[in-house]
Amino acid sequence: MRKIVIIGAVGGGATVAAQIRFYDKESAITVFDRDSTMSYAACGTPYAIGEAIENPKSLLMADPSSFKEKRDIQVLLKHEALEIKRSKKAVTIKNLATGETFDEPYDVLILATGGSAIIPDIDGLSSADVFVLRSYGDMEKIKQFINERKPQSCCISGAGFIGIEMAENLKELGIDVNLVHKSPHVMSILDEDMSALVKTELQANGVNVRTGVFVEKVDGTALTLSNGDTIEADFQIMSVGIKPNTELAEKAGLPIGETGGIVTNDFMQTADPSIYALGDSSENADLVTGAPKRIPLAWPAHRQAYLIARHLIGSAIPKNGLLGTSIAKVFSKTIAMTGLSETMIQESGLSYETVVHKGNSNAGYYPDHSRLTLKVHYHPETRKILGAQCFGGKGVDKRIDVIVTAMFAGLTVEDLQALELCYAPPYSSPKDPINMVGYKAVK
Incomplete structure (x- = not known):
């Protein structure tokens, strides 16, 4: 056996x-x-x-x-x-x-x-209440601290997925949040313009976002940032990487x-x-x-x-490559991406062109609609899709899911025109944002 x-x-x-x-x-x-x-x-x-x-x-x-x-x-x-x-x-x-x-x-x-979870080597960090969130036990520790100590403020280091999700959920509990991110823009895997949309949504919901800085020194609840600013935080969450x-x-x-x-x-x-x-x-x-x-x-x-x-069991299936498809809730908005970002494409040395479509998730005259920004990168010669990002209200996930399917199938950006996608006023438009990207890619 x-x-x-x-x-x-x-x-x-x-x-x-x-x-x-x-x-x-x-x-x-x-x-x-x-x-x-x-x-x-x-x-x-x-x-x-x-x-x-x-x-x-x-x-x-x-x-x-x-x-x-x-x-x-x-x-x-x-x-x-x-x-x-x-x-x-x-x-x-x-x-x-x-x-x-x-x-x-x-x-x-x-x-x-x-x-x-990576915990940076920060002067005085041991003097503070510091948590990470990588396990069920970590979650229990954070919940226990909040329930027993009733903190009023938190500093989150790292504005990736966990950092942003924690910022929203702590704000929902009435806790003041400073979100500190070492890179110049939040969710560094995104293109800068799409990151800016996420940052705006965070700020609109009361999150104090500080980019291009990091926590340099800690003295209990007093935190000194790399730019010399000081902030107060009853506790900290480290989400700087894995x-x-x-x-x-x-x-x-x-x-x-x-x-x-x-x-x-x-x-x-x-x-x-x-x-x-x-x-x-x-x-x-x-x-x-x-x-x-x-x-x-x-x-x-x-x-x-x-x-x-x-x-x-002797019935092998080889793995495909990965796209890194991901999605995050940002208060009332959603950000999702798949494939390569602009920076990744440039680092790979690939040629690319980009289509950006800004429109409604579904019929604008229907009461339940929202704005979407859909950005797609593609190769100018092969016309194959290299990556996509979408930000907005309802319908972000299904647009990225369609792009994932198109990339997996090897479709070109123009093929997006011909996809016969679901349409009724509560769900889409006669020409879905996906179709519009395909039309806009035509020179």
């Missing part, structure tokens, strides 16, 4: 375990995780803090007993993997509750080790790629064919350029789990 060991029991680890069991009823599957919870919806944690999700326990998708009962998968929490002994095909595990260590043999090892957890792989001699993730082949195998890696700690490839790419988001991890399961 084949022995499959999985390190990590959150999105990627729990999903790959379940996917393997769906196809393979015989193998013994054991999952280890150093945390005290498994298979939780990490993307929902900001909204549980802001009480948009009233019951935080609804984020818990499974527990060890249900995994054992329904799928015959053993999950051991508070167990940390210390070392991979490749020559012996075993992992050294430490029981964090008892301190006991033991070697767990494997035929197949899957690394779903995720990533850890470091992939690759220590196990590195110690085992598995190659780490230029993005910092574990190098994987078309079937998510590492350089050791008996060891797979997926999720935040794995390196993959960009669909447009083929260059190395690491996407710490939920969709890639879930897709990679399926690919590993199929490979293990």
